[in-house]
Amino acid sequence: MPQKPANVIFGLADKPPLGTTVFLGFQHVCLVAISLVFPALLIYETGGSPEQAGFMIDMSLLAGGLGAIMQSLPRGPVGCGYFCPQVCGPSFWAASLAAAKMGGLPLVLGMTAVAGLIESIFSRFMHKLRGLFPPEVIGLIVALVGITVIRTAMNSLTASDPQAEAFAHHGLLIGLFTLGVMIALNIWTKGNLRLFCSLIGMAAGYGLSIASGLVHQEHMLHVGQQPWIDLPVLDHPGLAFDCSLILPLVVATLCSTLKTVGDITTCQKINDEQWKRPDMTNIKKGILADGLTCLTAGVVGGFGQSTSSSNIGLSIATGATSRVIGVAVGAIMIVMSLCPKLAAVFTVMPRPVMGGTLLFAMSFMVVAGVQIITSRMLDSRKTFVVGLSLIIGLSVDITPQVYEGLPEAIRPIFGSSLSAGAICAVFLNLVFRLGLRKSAQTALPATAQAQGEAVAFLKRQGAAWGARAEVINRAAAGLSELVELLTLHGMVRQGGIDVQASFDELSVSLKLSYAGQAVELPPAPPEASTILEDQLAQRRLGGFLIGKYADQVEVARRGEINEVRLRWEH
Incomplete structure (x- = not known):
């Protein structure tokens, strides 16, 4: 039985009061909403309509809500039993964009369902592969999850109003103000103020954005024009498949799976004061839930799903890791998928507020990754596994031109610092284990x-x-x-x-x-x-x-x- 850490207010098996649970759920849904940029960008990049973007966002919320509840299940063969919600996974971006350009939205949805099926099958063998995922590899993946978000967070943090040159830096100020409120409440307060520090910070940032003109009238009109109730699944465009996309899809699925391994390991660690090693049987059930959620997303019409590192980081920050909150998050997401007006409130969130929130949550993920890495004595072999993989991962963001001439088949591996660093770590771990005297x-x-x-x-x-x-x-x-x-x-x-x-x-x-x-x-x-x-x-x-x-x-x-x-x- 996991031993609840002293810094956790509501532990894994605790049941917060109903009102607290709802507010914590909304707080996490605000963070989930940031990932909705991926289906929106996918549609706009391929010349799709706002109606198609709305459909895909709603269906992504529906699949993610079901996945969040599935992951929270404490018993049975599916779900890790931790607070580990599902969001639109950045690992699927490159493969989804290629599918959209080849065959439109039907091909994206069909291949997303295939990706979920691949991950579900892979989960059946996960418990036998512990040797591939020692703590230094998992810790590196967790740290890279936070590092990968830096570019997105900083770009969002510095986003300003393009129509107001006199306020060229006020987007940055709003983002820093949002981040500062969250940090102050987290460090110097207790009780509900600490629990809801992210929600309060986002509300403060939202209010400042409205007052400064960063949120325009057309944003408000967009929210007002949305219906209260809708059944977007009736507009499903159908499914299509293309075997030429299998290889990049497998790479994307592997990257997503490695990220899920890191996320669930983090959940295990933050919920157990006596944590020693990853529980691969538990991870196996979590990956199955992740795969089934991705499969569901493809079938109903959503973007590829993966576990949310940002929400796990936020749960560390607030000290609320109860699986009951995961159920609340899932229920709110499902309601949002059927209520376009409510969903629109989150989708017009100012980008600087998103950036500040991401930096707040990802700080905890980077530190959690470092703690997992250093939970073992690092010899020269493990030092090279961590060091070289971190360098290669960071090089994707620092010197992207180095990878421009790579063959199309392996280019998805170097599509992000997370995928490049994670796959490199697994490969080097296998190589450096050869000849190791045991x-x-x-x-x-x-x-x-x-x-x-x-x-x-x-x-x-x-x-x-x-x-x-x-x-x-x-x-x-x-x-x-x-x-x-x-x-x-x-x-x-x-x-x-x-x-x-x-x-x-x-x-x-x-x-x-x-x-x-x-x-x-x-x-x-x-x-x-x-x-x-x-x-x-x-x-x-x-x-x-x-x-x-x-x-x-x-x-x-x-x-x-x-x-x-x-x-x-x-």
């Missing part, structure tokens, strides 16, 4: 010096393997106790103690072999009154303590040789 062996003398030599050996190997310091320290304590038991009580009759240590990302294992008396592992300690005078009682106490140090202990005998096997979860 086991080591040493021989210890049956003397008083053996204890120190054993601990030094294990810590040296732990650093070489990049194992978690916490696990290596526990293993070193257990090894020290065992070697002291064998040497202090003269249980080794001849020769020394052979120690074999191994590491496989999932566990640290030790096997000690020696000729002599077997170690007894009693289920309970001996009576305290017998320990000082009875040597056998002292040995039984040592055996009991060894059983407590390790997650798993086994004793076996091979002819004249005794073996003690110890294992620690990593």
Whole structure:
């Protein structure tokens, strides 16, 4: 059972009051609305009509709302059970634009459904691929999610009114004002002010935008002209398919899936004070929900869906991570999809307000990624995985001209810093694992010096393997106790103690072999009154303590040789 962190106000299983839940839901929906720029831009880039853009936005909200509820399910084979809402995924932008230019909206929707099907199938094998996603790779992906948004956030933050040259910088001022209000409320307030810091900040930024003229009368007219109730699914243009788009679609789906792995891992970490490693079975269910949401989006007429890193970042900032909020977000999005007037209020949000909100939320994602990376000891191999992947990812934004001449088939990989860095990290992790020695062996003398030599050996190997310091320290304590038991009580009759240590990302294992008396592992300690005078009682106490140090202990005998096997979860 996850242990609720101290900085979380409403934890995973908590149920906030109804009013609080609704306001928190609206706060997150304001952030979800920023992603609606992707279906709108897709339609406008291909010469579509405002009606088509409205249809795709409404259907994206419908699919995303269903996905947010699906991800919040605490039981069953679908959904990670965390607050992890779905939004229009930037990973699908390049592939969707190519499909729109080739065959219009029907081809976009058909290939989006195929992408969801591919991801759903891939989720069935996800739990077997933990070796591909060690914490340093997942942490890098989480950090890159935040870094990728920098360009969008800064472009939005500096957006000004093109009709008012005298106010060339007031868009930046509004964005900074929005960000400043959010930060101030988050740092220096408690209770509801901290919970709703983002919503209050956006409202303040919205109000300042109206007062300064950044929100025009035509924006208000656009909202007023929208009907209260509509069923846009009746305008569905149909589905089309093209096999030539499969490869770029697979690349886009892989990028989206890697991002989802990072997002769900972040959810696991922020909801558990004792978090140690990604739960791949849980991630498997979350990816299935992600794939089914994307499939639903294609079928009903929406843009490709993916988990929302921005909303997860906002949940960290506010300290409200309850899955009940995810259900509220999903319900509000579904209502919005059927109420164009309400949806329009969010779609005309001033861009500087969007930029300030994105910077606020993504700050937490970048830091969360760094924390996941540094949760393991970084050897030279892992340093290169993180460092080179980060450099290649950033180069996509810093020097995009380097990738202009790439073949069309692989160009989607370098469509964003997230996709380039994430795929590079997975590839380098596979390459650098080749030839990595996973086991080591040493021989210890049956003397008083053996204890120190054993601990030094294990810590040296732990650093070489990049194992978690916490696990290596526990293993070193257990090894020290065992070697002291064998040497202090003269249980080794001849020769020394052979120690074999191994590491496989999932566990640290030790096997000690020696000729002599077997170690007894009693289920309970001996009576305290017998320990000082009875040597056998002292040995039984040592055996009991060894059983407590390790997650798993086994004793076996091979002819004249005794073996003690110890294992620690990593």
